[in-house]
Amino acid sequence: MNRREFNTRLAVFSGLGLGFASGLVPFSASAAAWPTTAFDAENVEDAMNALYGTTSTEMSDAISFKAPDIAENGAVVPVSIIADIDNVDSVALLVPENPSPLAVTFEVANPSRTTVGTRIKMGKTSPLIALVRADGKLYRADSKEVKVTIGGCGG
Amino acid sequence: MTIKCKAKMKDGAVEVKALMKHAMETGLRKDKKTGEPIPAHFISEIVCNHNGSEIFRCNMGPAISKNPYLAFMVSGPQAGDSLQIASVDNMGETDSGETVVK
Known part of the structure; x- marks a missing residue:
């Protein structure tokens, strides 16, 4: 895996992670209140x-x-x-x-x-x-x- | 995904019922053997979402019974729509459930 490929994969993975997390925890910022x-x-x-x-x-x-x-x-x-x-x-x-x-x-x-x-x-x-x-x-x-x-x- | 929920049309509004599994420790109880207080551990917030927008929110204290049950009426969602319910406790543990309005 070269450097460019690695970066692309990293981006894909973190993107997935974010989507997953926000789907599981649909709490808005006001949740802290x-x-x-x-x-x-x-x-x-x-x-x-x-x-x-x-x-x-x-x-x-x-x-x-x-x-x-x-x-x-x-x-x-x-x-x-x-x-x-x-x-x-x-x-x-x-x-x-x-x-x-x-x-x-x-x-x-x-x-x-x-x-x-x-x-x-x-x-x-x-x-x-x-x-x-x-x-x-x-x-x-x-x-x-x-x-x-x-x-x-x-x- | 361990929140059990049901939603049903009733007189033009939607009746949602949800059952969660949680110990709901008040923090007032003491361990019978050691005498140490058992730390409070309870669901603090429950949110119900429809099409990505919040239609119901509930802030709970430790005075809610073990394995909390919640029932409420909301207007807006129609039969066939899906509703998402999510909870978070005072230690940051989350849970969720999903149902389709009947």
Whole structure:
């Protein structure tokens, strides 16, 4: 293999490598923006401030929860949030009694109804808080208490 | 490619469901034998792409259950379109999955 050939091969290989990597990891530059302070916050107000820069919210009846009344195992609590609000761009779920209340945030771009669901861990009996941002306004809804008989945060 | 996902048309929008395999360590647990804390290890971000553009992003904390399950509705993709889902954890490990909208 002469020098020119080697260089061509090198170029081909690195080109392939780049394409492969970007295909596997389609994270944009904003991926680095995982909101550490919000997830580390130890109370609801700090988490709200870190996430949305405000603690002023409007209670909304358009947000509803699907969550069990009694969760036998706090390690797996299925929760869904349904928001009948237009132009939602962000949804957050908080568990006030957890060591760090913020559980998860969703960034969606839905013109009308927004539905998100996941399974969370709960340390002890607690209500749930949903925050929904739409058109720059922050809406909030509190669920009734979810009773936890075995906590799921370890310790 | 170990994220299992499904996408289905429902009332004009697409319902996406995804199941990942991950220990989701909170960092609060202690090793029962040694008493040493087990370091936090959890999926921190999940992104869903359609035609190369991001349609959904989720930032997770360690309070998400082991082997995370995620369900969400998005509008835009049509039946037959393919969706890519990718995840990254707080130690930089990545995973991905792909599905076709039914």
